[in-house]
Amino acid sequence: VTAPEPIAVELGPRSYEVHVGLGNLDATGELARAVAGSAAVALLTNPTVDALYGERVRASLEAAGVRATTIAIPDGERHKNLETLGRIWDRLAEARIERGGALLALGGGVVGDVTGFAAATWLRGVAFAQVPTTLVAQIDAAIGGKTAIDLPGGKNLVGAFHQPRFVLADVRTLLSLPEREYRAGLAEVVKTGAILSSGLFELLERESDRVLARDEELLLRIVHECAGLKARVVSVDENEGDLRAILNFGHTLGHAVEMLQGYEGLLHGEAVSIGMAFATGVSTTRCGLAPEPGGRLLALLGRFGLPTRIPGGLSPRALARAMEADKKRTAGRVKFVCLEELGRTRFENLATDDLAPMLASHMGVNDG
Amino acid sequence: VTAPEPIAVELGPRSYEVHVGLGNLDATGELARAVAGSAAVALLTNPTVDALYGERVRASLEAAGVRATTIAIPDGERHKNLETLGRIWDRLAEARIERGGALLALGGGVVGDVTGFAAATWLRGVAFAQVPTTLVAQIDAAIGGKTAIDLPGGKNLVGAFHQPRFVLADVRTLLSLPEREYRAGLAEVVKTGAILSSGLFELLERESDRVLARDEELLLRIVHECAGLKARVVSVDENEGDLRAILNFGHTLGHAVEMLQGYEGLLHGEAVSIGMAFATGVSTTRCGLAPEPGGRLLALLGRFGLPTRIPGGLSPRALARAMEADKKRTAGRVKFVCLEELGRTRFENLATDDLAPMLASHMGVNDG
Numbered sequence: 001v002t003a004p005e006p007i008a009v010e011l012g013p014r015s016y017e018v019h020v021g022l023g024n025l026d027a028t029g030e031l032a033r034a035v036a037g038s039a040a041v042a043l044l045t046n047p048t049v050d051a052l053y054g055e056r057v058r059a060s061l062e063a064a065g066v067r068a069t070t071i072a073i074p075d076g077e078r079h080k081n082l083e084t085l086g087r088i089w090d091r092l093a094e095a096r097i098e099r100g101g102a103l104l105a106l107g108g109g110v111v112g113d114v115t116g117f118a119a120a121t122w123l124r125g126v127a128f129a130q131v132p133t134t135l136v137a138q139i140d141a142a143i144g145g146k147t148a149i150d151l152p153g154g155k156n157l158v159g160a161f162h163q164p165r166f167v168l169a170d171v172r173t174l175l176s177l178p179e180r181e182y183r184a185g186l187a188e189v190v191k192t193g194a195i196l197s198s199g200l201f202e203l204l205e206r207e208s209d210r211v212l213a214r215d216e217e218l219l220l221r222i223v224h225e226c227a228g229l230k231a232r233v234v235s236v237d238e239n240e241g242d243l244r245a246i247l248n249f250g251h252t253l254g255h256a257v258e259m260l261q262g263y264e265g266l267l268h269g270e271a272v273s274i275g276m277a278f279a280t281g282v283s284t285t286r287c288g289l290a291p292e293p294g295g296r297l298l299a300l301l302g303r304f305g306l307p308t309r310i311p312g313g314l315s316p317r318a319l320a321r322a323m324e325a326d327k328k329r330t331a332g333r334v335k336f337v338c339l340e341e342l343g344r345t346r347f348e349n350l351a352t353d354d355l356a357p358m359l360a361s362h363m364g365v366n367d368g
Numbered sequence: 369v370t371a372p373e374p375i376a377v378e379l380g381p382r383s384y385e386v387h388v389g390l391g392n393l394d395a396t397g398e399l400a401r402a403v404a405g406s407a408a409v410a411l412l413t414n415p416t417v418d419a420l421y422g423e424r425v426r427a428s429l430e431a432a433g434v435r436a437t438t439i440a441i442p443d444g445e446r447h448k449n450l451e452t453l454g455r456i457w458d459r460l461a462e463a464r465i466e467r468g469g470a471l472l473a474l475g476g477g478v479v480g481d482v483t484g485f486a487a488a489t490w491l492r493g494v495a496f497a498q499v500p501t502t503l504v505a506q507i508d509a510a511i512g513g514k515t516a517i518d519l520p521g522g523k524n525l526v527g528a529f530h531q532p533r534f535v536l537a538d539v540r541t542l543l544s545l546p547e548r549e550y551r552a553g554l555a556e557v558v559k560t561g562a563i564l565s566s567g568l569f570e571l572l573e574r575e576s577d578r579v580l581a582r583d584e585e586l587l588l589r590i591v592h593e594c595a596g597l598k599a600r601v602v603s604v605d606e607n608e609g610d611l612r613a614i615l616n617f618g619h620t621l622g623h624a625v626e627m628l629q630g631y632e633g634l635l636h637g638e639a640v641s642i643g644m645a646f647a648t649g650v651s652t653t654r655c656g657l658a659p660e661p662g663g664r665l666l667a668l669l670g671r672f673g674l675p676t677r678i679p680g681g682l683s684p685r686a687l688a689r690a691m692e693a694d695k696k697r698t699a700g701r702v703k704f705v706c707l708e709e710l711g712r713t714r715f716e717n718l719a720t721d722d723l724a725p726m727l728a729s730h731m732g733v734n735d736g
Contacts, residue, residue, distance in 0.1 A: 153461030
């Protein structure tokens with residue numbers, strides 16, 4: 001087991017550690033025991049991840065003397081909804097998870113988001129922990145306590161801030177990710193570099209072959225660095241004031257595209273990649289981003305095989321309306337994250353009336 | 369308008385005031401404006417309360433320049449569920465309630481609980497306020513930030529601690545309560561006296577005629593005193609440690625009875641009255657409560673026309689199982705609130721295996 005020092009998320013009484021390692025999945029039981037003691041816990045996962053890692057995690061829990069009930073959540077963002085949540089709550093009642101118990105999320109962002117929200121609300125709040133197994137979850141979603149479900153009216157409209165008690169990221173689980181999902185995760189890695197660390201961005205450019213080949217040691221370094229950057233942002237700004245909101249770079253349009261496609265077709269990271277391409281254009285025209293770094297960002301997305309074009313069939317007007325429904329919006333204006341240069345951002349308040357023309361211009365079509 | 373000084377709930381950054389008065393409903397708009405500014409708010413209420421007070425509250429909001437969308441919640445505890453919550457979330461999306469907006473709960477405990485939980489989770493938490501119009505809500509449920517919905521598996525199993533930004537209790541709204549609902553509310557008033565204030569308890573005994581006649585000035589005094597006691601408990605113990613848990617006197621069995629009856633038949637206060645009668649018996653046999661004050665408690669419940677007998681058809685075993693499902697339980701033991709004397713409580717840890725025999729003995733039946 002290779003494991004650097006745990007990363008601290010500093011939030012006073014809600015502080016916790018992020019354990020990034022290679023082969024450290026077997027430490028889950030010991031960490032869970034420290035949280036739940038002898039109380040029953042629920043292990044929430046999806047069938048795919050369960051088949052790959054469920055037994056190992058259950059063995060680790062059992063070895064540590066933790067009683068666990070497994071609750072399966074169907075795969076995919078379209079199941080991050082009220083129906084899944086209701087079924088989880090019913091299963092928690094059946095499993096008699098008590099106030100001293102805990103929920104463990106083993107899987108990607110969907111499992112983590114819905115498990116965290118179930119934990120935030122079960123008995124008015126019980127402990128939970130994140131054991132992320134996708135790249136997006138390890139570097140971003142599992143850290144910071146944002147939990148949510150989607151509604152027909154929009155993504156993540158319902159949720160809670162509820163911090164996990166620990167995050168355990170075994171980078172080796174990334175080796176089993178389908179190629180497309182792995183690359184979608186790279187979109188968030190690129191985002192992290194673009195908004196927070198030009199050094200990380202340059203590393204990705206320089207080592208793109210090894211990144212695509214999933215070199216273990218390099219992945220460990222990248223996940224550790226991204227998780228550390230995320231932890232620092234969350235430590236300063238737990239409840240999404242301005243600092244944390246910069247993490248939404250590429251997400252305003254990305255969420256709109258996902259919503260209009262009914263969360264089918266594109267993966268979240270792919271939608272974010274498309275959103276970053278649009279945000280790069282806005283950054284160039286409105287926020288003084290030079291063409292060269294903008295071009296490098298687009299090129300790196302391309303190198304990782306990520307889409308940058310808005311899917312056919314989506315009109316500027318429909319996209320603009322969907323962006324208006326996003327919750328990062330107040331009184332007719334969207335708070336848009338711009339790049340000024342690689343590693344530095346600022347907010348640009350866009351009038352929602354300007355969105356459709358800007359999208360039309362970006363897409364090279366009429367504002368129809 | 370008669371209004372004593374507002375009562376302070378002292379919770380640091382989450383502090384707020386409880387405004388108890390006669391005819392102060394028209395102050396809603398001004399208080400809401402201070403919370404939501406020019407953002408859109410949602411007024412949640414049920415059809416009965418809406419018909420009585422909806423227009424007055426909307427007029428007050430309009431006069432203060434607050435834009436409000438009314439969302440109706442069906443009447444009754446059996447609608448405090450996932451389905452109602454899902455419909456509220458969808459309506460909040462339609463009404464475009466933003467992060468700076470707020471939800472207002474106009475009604476009894478059901479409206480308050482579900483509105484508070486919707487506010488705790490909408491966009492990961494928006495402001496809300498309580499405008500309680502029932503006796504139970506004015507003296508208890510609206511104060512303290514406990515929000516919840518019920519599941520088929522038990523009452524209030526899902527929820528959040530989310531403090532309101534203000535509570536406005538117009539005691540005059542109690543004059544329109546149906547007699548039975550008013551008396552059910554008196555059960556919680558009696559409970560408050562029994563556990564926290566022998567002075568209040570004696571006032572209720574002495575003035576029981578005026579209480580039943582709903583004398584305005586007396587009601588103002590009683591609501592103000594109960595709200596003040598509740599505010600003090602919450603200020604010391606926001607998240608239900610030991611102090612706040614004493615408010616559950618009579619509720620462990622009360623919830624079990626409600627659950628087994630599918631939240632139909634008995635009102636909440638009536639179930640609590642039945643629960644208090646059982647708790648009085650337990651207090652006498654296990655916690656050293658003298659027979660005389662125990663008898664006075666039963667007599668006062670009787671004076672207010674409240675039920676004290678467990679409904680026919682419920683077996684001790686079924687009740688015991690339902691009590692075990694209650695969330696005030698850890699590892700095979702129920703934390704039961706006992707009276708030592710009027711105004712003083714302590715916890716008695718009851719083994720769940722002892723519950724059925726104790727209930728059978730209380731009911732004078734076999735432990736079947």
